[in-house]
Amino acid sequence: MKHLVKSVAVLLGADPKKPQADDYTPEASAMHAEQRADKSRIEAIHLEIAHKAQNKIPEKWRRRRWTVLIVANLLFVVSFQLDIQMLEGALTGSRFVGFHMADLNSALQVMLAYKEVGINLMIGTTTVLIMWWLLGGRTFCSWVCPYHLLAEWAEMAHDYLARKKIVKDHPFDRRVRTFFWIVFALLAIVTGYTVFETISPTGILSRALIYGPGIALVWVATLLLFEIFYSKRAWCRYACPIGLTYGLVGAVSPLKVTYNLSKCFHEAECKKVCEVPHVLDVVVKGRATEVDLFIGADCTHCGRCVDACPTHSLNLEFKGLGQLLK
């Protein structure tokens, strides 16, 4: 339960806290002490880093993820264009071989704005809620959302320009995403319009892919340019209420990235590639309070840390619900 509270607090924008002395399990404390005393580890770390520089680890999870993301979005496109009716609609609301599905955040906006919930919307929302609870909330973001893929490319451009010292990352206070979530919920209630939908790059891109492009893509391009030249991954990290909605759903999800302290060299290769590095605070030397831990709710299960970790201390796993709530 303590882990869950911490994980949700970080999701909402709190900075990860340094654990207190009595937070550690005896096993974890012993392991930290052992690691501090073991001088050979330093050498091993240097060896590992040198080895990694020479051997690029294949990005297995990224390849899988991009495939799933592209296939999912193409399924929408061909369902309409070729009229095969597999996955009708767009990401905001759809029907998979006839079964209703509704994006949780879009459904929430409609419910708050319209203040009535029809049976089909209820079915669609519940189906998707169960689906993304099982598959881990923000998994939607990195495995399905079309903006995420474009943002990853923008991130590559940003990193390239940053290495050339042309651009610099300007981080924001992460609590602003919670502010957006609350403001857009309130705006839907007060105005009676689905205000967030107007600027949601997820909805805009999904519709553009399926029904053809429009001027709304200018807004998406603006966001991408902002991320390339000013603030890395800004929309997904600091703004998108969809991510927060799914993050809350995934807080108690059985699919998690797991961390094992015993193998970790604390090189922080994982944090370098992570979209939401605050969830990887536990990998910092001395922070893990237990030998085995789950990565928090803001994690999108993109698997980049799993690919990047030279010691296989991070893994993408399904866990029993009991273990999650401990």
Next chain:
Amino acid sequence: MAKLKKTSRGKQKARRQFLRTVVLGVGVVGVSLLGYIPVLGRWRERVRPPGALQEHEFLSACIKCGQCVQVCPVNAIKLADLDEGFGIGAPYIDTRKQACDFSCDGLQCVLACPTGALTHHINYSHETEMAIARVVNEKQCLAVIGEGFKGQARGESFKGKLRYEDVDRWNPIKVSEYPYDLELCDLCVRQCPIEIRIAQCEAGKPPSGDENQCPPQHAIKLETIASEDGTVRKRPVILDGCVGCGVCEMICPPEPAVIVMDSTESRGMAA
């Protein structure tokens, strides 16, 4: 001393981040609220698909998914772009380009709607209230002038489709593939889906064999006008049974059309 300097720099950094964040917060919310302008200013008064709730409720309830677009056999439904603000992604019908001719019979768009923005309380074409047809350009009306019509109603390049029961009950064809030869132009009445249904019902053949499909009221008629020179002249008159589907506007040969759709009243936006 060095430590003091470092702290103040750290503080400055934190202050900058805070200010940046405030600007981001206000900026993003501000941009989203720009979407209010086209809605409040009524930049576009759209004809919405059959069963659409009153405009405000419709935009609230619509989840902007386009499932209605996908089921329409004549591709009458399009989705609005960002220039319609909060209406982005909401479906509309550009009746002059492609009207709803109810060729699906079962109101497929209503059935497809996941949220009830297209209300599930209606089942038949005559129960819809998309708009009301208005005769705005009577002087140009071929029937008023007393002229017939020969050829393709909207020219060769017109892409709009209609269902012609005598050609194919299930597949709508292009209007350009169905040339007419009329002594006096009566296209608006001839192609009116409500009038077609009434005629079918009177002939004892209601659509899909369902009596409920029979409209209770006529939608449009041609009324003879007094003519001094002996030519037969008629004018289109819109009746209570009009549902605003827009087929009369779409089929009308003159440019601009003699009849247009007015959606303000039916959409709860009357001044």
